[in-house]
Amino acid sequence: MMGMHLYCIVAAGQAPSRGLRGLDGVRVEGVSAGGLSVWCSAAARRPVVELERVRAHDRVVRAACARVTPLPFRFGQWFPDTDRLEAWLLAGRERYREGLATVSGALEFALRLDPAVAPREAREEAVAAVRPLGESTERGAGSAYLRTLARREAVRAERDRRGEEILSALATRLDGLVRAAAPDAPPVEGSLASVGHLVPRSGFEPYRRAVERFARERTELTVRLTGPWPPYSFVRVPPS
Amino acid sequence: MSEANGREGAVDGVGPAELEGMPEIESPLADVALVDLLNRVLDRGVVIAGDVTVSVAGVDLLHLDLRLLLSSVESLGPRGRGVGPRGPTGGAE
Numbered sequence: 040m041m042g043m044h045l046y047c048i049v050a051a052g053q054a055p056s057r058g059l060r061g062l063d064g065v066r067v068e069g070v071s072a073g074g075l076s077v078w079c080s081a082a083a084r085r086p087v088v089e090l091e092r093v094r095a096h097d098r099v100v101r102a103a104c105a106r107v108t109p110l111p112f113r114f115g116q117w118f119p120d121t122d123r124l125e126a127w128l129l130a131g132r133e134r135y136r137e138g139l140a141t142v143s144g145a146l147e148f149a150l151r152l153d154p155a156v157a158p159r160e161a162r163e164e165a166v167a168a169v170r171p172l173g174e175s176t177e178r179g180a181g182s183a184y185l186r187t188l189a190r191r192e193a194v195r196a197e198r199d200r201r202g203e204e205i206l207s208a209l210a211t212r213l214d215g216l217v218r219a220a221a222p223d224a225p226p227v228e229g230s231l232a233s234v235g236h237l238v239p240r241s242g243f244e245p246y247r248r249a250v251e252r253f254a255r256e257r258t259e260l261t262v263r264l265t266g267p268w269p270p271y272s273f274v275r276v277p278p279s
Numbered sequence: 280m281s282e283a284n285g286r287e288g289a290v291d292g293v294g295p296a297e298l299e300g301m302p303e304i305e306s307p308l309a310d311v312a313l314v315d316l317l318n319r320v321l322d323r324g325v326v327i328a329g330d331v332t333v334s335v336a337g338v339d340l341l342h343l344d345l346r347l348l349l350s351s352v353e354s355l356g357p358r359g360r361g362v363g364p365r366g367p368t369g370g371a372e
Contacts, residue, residue: 045325088321097316097320111319111320111324112324112325113320113322113325114321115321116324116325116327149315151315265312268315268319269319271319271323271324274324274325
């Protein structure tokens, strides 16, 4: 028997198109059980993580999103044969139905909020806000090291404080426009805040306008919006 | 992907052609979108196994920090040599 690389879970009856190809150009097929279907493709072994394979995985999940909102699998999920895949799907069918209901009719958008000023200036601002440690008579490499640690901690704390304020203000602005929010904790390196939003498909334009208004008002920020994405961040299904 | 027009009747309120017109936003910085892609595909979604463990040249690197992996994959490019995931280790979603 051949193993299967998994792409996403959909309701039964949502079959991949005949020409859809996934990792390594292998045809994507559906394996169904319990009223659900898993889009997958034959793979002799768990796939190696390579950028092109990651993109191929995402392309298949996006192909599913053209018709319905699936539950995407993380890259690399693999079963040694379809029998075990069907058994797994059957055993978890209630969880996955709930998951599909969570994301039904919506897609994910990703926001990154970075300081508009250069990072060095931001660090200087954060340091200026910190009271000096100890007395000027302190000497030695140890004291200098501790001061460096304290400055780094101050910068991190200031970044976290700003990030929390930004996310709170953003949540207020987007109230009623997003179904759910998934902040990255900690945010992507260098960002003040990064968050995924689950946005109803019919509500994308109001969401985008609200984000643009927010960006215009908060000139101290660079706001980067990407999407739509399959709802990777909103899969609230514990692993079996 | 394209824009939904909100027709009712399909599995989740969106019919086969509903995505027409929904523009795909691309960040002016390609690396932002790549980070978003890798962050999502490698670190989120349904799991049946736990953390990705990888090997390089046959040497297991257990529980490799995914941020390190993201950095290394970013630098690989489409023809870069990949690292291989290994079997389940448990973990939570």
